[in-house]
Amino acid sequence: MSERAVALVTGAATGIGAACCRRLAAEGLRIAVHYRSSEEKAQKLLAELPDAFGLRADLADSDQVDALVKELKQQAGRVDVLVNNAGYNINGPMLTMNLGQYDAVAGLARGTWYLSKLVLRRFMFRKGSGRIINISSVVGHTGNAGQVPYTMVKAALDAFTKSLSQELAGREILVNSVAPGFIETEMTEELPEDIKQAILARIPQGRMGTPEEVAEVVAFLATCAGYVNGSVIHVNGGMYGG
Numbered sequence: 001m002s003e004r005a006v007a008l009v010t011g012a013a014t015g016i017g018a019a020c021c022r023r024l025a026a027e028g029l030r031i032a033v034h035y036r037s038s039e040e041k042a043q044k045l046l047a048e049l050p051d052a053f054g055l056r057a058d059l060a061d062s063d064q065v066d067a068l069v070k071e072l073k074q075q076a077g078r079v080d081v082l083v084n085n086a087g088y089n090i091n092g093p094m095l096t097m098n099l100g101q102y103d104a105v106a107g108l109a110r111g112t113w114y115l116s117k118l119v120l121r122r123f124m125f126r127k128g129s130g131r132i133i134n135i136s137s138v139v140g141h142t143g144n145a146g147q148v149p150y151t152m153v154k155a156a157l158d159a160f161t162k163s164l165s166q167e168l169a170g171r172e173i174l175v176n177s178v179a180p181g182f183i184e185t186e187m188t189e190e191l192p193e194d195i196k197q198a199i200l201a202r203i204p205q206g207r208m209g210t211p212e213e214v215a216e217v218v219a220f221l222a223t224c225a226g227y228v229n230g231s232v233i234h235v236n237g238g239m240y241g242g
Ligand SMILES: NC(=O)c1ccc[n+]([C@@H]2O[C@H](COP(=O)([O-])OP(=O)(O)OC[C@H]3O[C@@H](n4cnc5c(N)ncnc54)[C@H](O)[C@@H]3O)[C@@H](O)[C@H]2O)c1
Pocket: 010, 011, 012, 013, 014, 015, 016, 017, 035, 036, 037, 038, 057, 058, 059, 060, 085, 086, 087, 088, 108, 135, 136, 137, 138, 179, 180, 181, 182, 183, 184, 185, 186, 187, 188
């Protein structure tokens, strides 16, 4: 059993997840770095973080989620903070999309629900403490053309935050969302230049955010903020205030 508090960050090899790992490690937490396929990037990150360990799983596959939680039990025996950061998007107009593409985006919501359930049951519920932080998105609130399945999943994630926080009422297990606006990561790097310019025009601060600016809000919810529960905190340079 790990003596230090443990944070499990999903989809952690890149972007916002990696920034969350670095920031939570700086706060003194031991980090479980979850990744799906970015083995090399995950190993590089693990080398930076003291006493961290890696966990590989496709969260859309419930057997792999079961195996991940088993491995967590062996490696650390506890989870104090769960950051549900993994996200997946396929851009495209609704009329051209097929069910397989919808399932690829929505499968992760199912996996997030299942992983959270297992982490709660195995590690947080009996102990009566813990923090769950869901990384949703501003587009789950504003909508975004070309992202119908993604925005559905992100809106559902904020509803998950609200319902679960109420279900756990009376226990010191706090559930919140962080909803980033447009952040400089591989996800936004792939956007065509004209779309990027259109996005920048919608951001009052005139720039995209950095993964570190999201991670510092995650760290606040993970280590302070004892009376913030069921909330969605927007981190978007003034685009949308909720
Ligand atoms: N970058 C942005 O502008 C932005 C804005 C709002 C919200 N977000 C959200 O922030 C989170 C992190 O995104 P990012 O920008 O760092 O992008 P990213 O692509 O670097 O990170 C997403 C991670 O999720 C993982 N993932 C996807 N499907 C998975 C699956 N089935 N099983 C396991 N892991 C899976 C990927 O491997 C990847 O590491 C995502 O939830 C994303 O939707 C990002």
